[in-house]
Amino acid sequence: MDGTARAEAHCQPCGGPAPRRVRHGRPARPADRAPLKFDLDRAGHLHIIGSPRSGRSQTLRTLAAALGQAHGTDNVHMYGIDCGNGALHVLASLPHCGAVVDRNQTERLGRLLDRLGVELTLRQSILGTRGTADRAELRRSQPLHERLAHNVLLVDRFEVFEREFSSYDNGSYLERLLRLLRDGAGVGIHVVLAGDRVLASSRFSGTTEDKIVLRLNDRQDYSTVGIPSKSAPSDPAPGRGIRTQDLSETQVAVLGEDLSGTAQAEVLAALGRELTEREAAVPAARRPIALDVLPDRIAYTDALALHTPAGPMRPLVAVGGDTLTSLGPDLTGVPTFVVAGPPRTGRSTTLLTAAE
Template identity: 30%
Template sequence: LPTPRRPWLPELRETYNTASIRWRKDDSRLLLGIRDDPANQRQPAVFYEPDREGNLAVYGTGGAGKSAALRQVAVAASLAAAETPVHVYGLDFGSAGLRMLEALPTVGSIITGDDEERIARLMRELVATIEERAERYAAARASSITEYRELTGHASEPRIIVLVDGIGAFRDAYEHSTVSPWFTMFTQIAGDGRGVGVHVVVTGDRYNSVPTSLGSSIQKRLVMRLAVEDEYLNLGVPRDVLDQTSPPGRAILGDDEMQFAVLGGEANITTQAREIERLGTFLRDRGVVPAPPIRHLGDQIALADLPPVVSARQRDGSSVDLAPVGISDRTLSPFGIRTTGTLLLAGTPGSGRTTAMHTLARAVRRQRPGRVRVLVAMRPVPQLTAETWSTTAYGVDAAAELCRALLDDVRSGAADERGLALFVHSAAEFAMTAAENDLVALVKEAAGRGHFVVGESESSTWNQAYQVAQPFKAGRVGLLLAPGDSDGDGLLGTGLGRISRADFPPGRGFYIRQGVAEKIQVALPTAGDEG
């Protein structure tokens, strides 16, 4: 006799292969796994619908499968990317469980929790994207990215999904920091992103790992095995569905159980990584456009790799030529400065002041090769190589004599033909010397007539050299390397907020002009940087 059919479905399997589950691959319905529906004797697929549900949180203790759940979201989004483009980014505050996702072209970057620079860059880019999209979507009268694509025909507009493995650790590291507003920005992204196709998927190990400010923006919650029974009640799910024997990836959806799928159908991490690599190769062969990565601001930038001149548009619509001296932290593109007036160069010992002065002089030469470049210093400086300068003066007497001669040229207009760029090394050392009055007179006259004057000194010495410092401070233009919290206010009347010195390798600092500060990495003078 044939075996009689069981009147009930078998229990959920411990693993399901993502590739074996049939679903319409669309970024508006991302496959999560299989749900057990005993009331209706069904085991249907479970989906995350970002347009409707917004953001997703997965709760579970260590080993419950939270990282694998995030990987499944990324895999499902990637499988849909051939039809509906998706960009995925990850913040990994766990045990590097998201790193393997970087093999997918749809994944721009997986950023570790201690990489504040790239976390900050991602947060700023997402906020800017949401603001820019909000205007476009409102103009198109679209309430979701799916509607926007349909109404405008812009099918290439990518949905953006941000994965956070360990939201509690993210919160602990950045929520209460006076230096870093990144968790606050993340909460803003979660609240404002759904209508413009930007969504967050987070994991937490307990109910209160997600603060109220963020929890109000999370519409869908899945609960895996938890360490404490009371946590199930806190999360509003039955506490008798899962126990310590529940397999990784098992979760509670409503009152039912579900099992997250994994690519390859095996819990083994090595197998999953191999299958994700294969999927990445397949997607690239299909022509899926890679998501842009979140880049680092390097600390070894050659001046020769920058253009000799960049143009900037002014408020009146005209353009002005600038001399590139480094890379902007905000745009990661060449950063140029005006080479007129004064520039106060300050920093702590070891911050790279002398190298920065050398770079500034080389940048002036690249911008205007014929410009006269003058170095005034108390003594020869080995790093400031002789071929950089048209003229040098070392010591008080030589400095005073040269300053008087240059002052005559500036006043007579003789210096105008080629232009003058004056560099004063360790400027504070000239205070209370026989050269002070001549130097200050030259600085004021040259800057006032549109020449370029750079004064360099250690941050703590500027306030001890009132006369020498006065024209540089009055200009309110400067480059502060590895500044202290009060250096911006004290030297150039521009607050910089709380600053972490660990974020400032040699050559990194703020360029300040008329109250606006921009973080930059100063380039290194190298052979072949003549232009």
């Protein structure tokens, strides 16, 4: 990518009015250097379309960095679904990011989609109750400390997600994501999909008009994503793209002089440490929902460190929850507790843990 293009966004102190738009690139023609911006109050979803190694992951990281710099954690909450080689994992260092979920973490991925689905339903109910036309009108009518945050879900290598989850659990994972695409933009839930020509499918293409097309290995694919063959580039550089709205060329910004993936991740991690300090005063209730990883195994001493006994008859049995905490029955209120399952599933261990 062009090392002279930088992600630009002005830092905004938490609690103040945040700028609507963030810069994540610029038009490539020298005569037109106005920054490429993503306006949260006006934009819906964004599709980043390109072949592998065309700059899709870098676009997501640049956008996340720009959003983090420009907005407080009380105004923007980010989540990531990484179906590639782990390029999005560094987003977890940003205080705005609640979770970055790997495609192999199916249970955690389901929790993330469920949480966003519940948030979508809640926001639709609030809009209906208030009688407001859209999220922008609702946000203007709310005090700063009550204003609904923008939720931004970034998905890397969407073609992998579509392939693996179109039939998994009867297609429920893909259907939950499609619901966010259909209804989320109107209530401040934005989905940024980075994928290949699968995004040209009518099932996904109609969810947004905001698309950036990076390099496609097959020139015939440009026409399927809305770019006439005569406007298709012959050999674009990494990060060089075309906006389908006006067919203008763009160059995605990078985060530092060193263009290697490791160096870009280090810059983003350093930004995360800086922003964590900047956002330290934001209360927990205004921060994004955390989705801790549920361990496959946990020692009793480690579980005990998470235990917050509510009384002498609430034994520690397990850990769980979006934010890991101890779980166990309250035998004071309900004196009967059943541990059920076939042999060798952990029934005896559960009783031993409760007895301990």
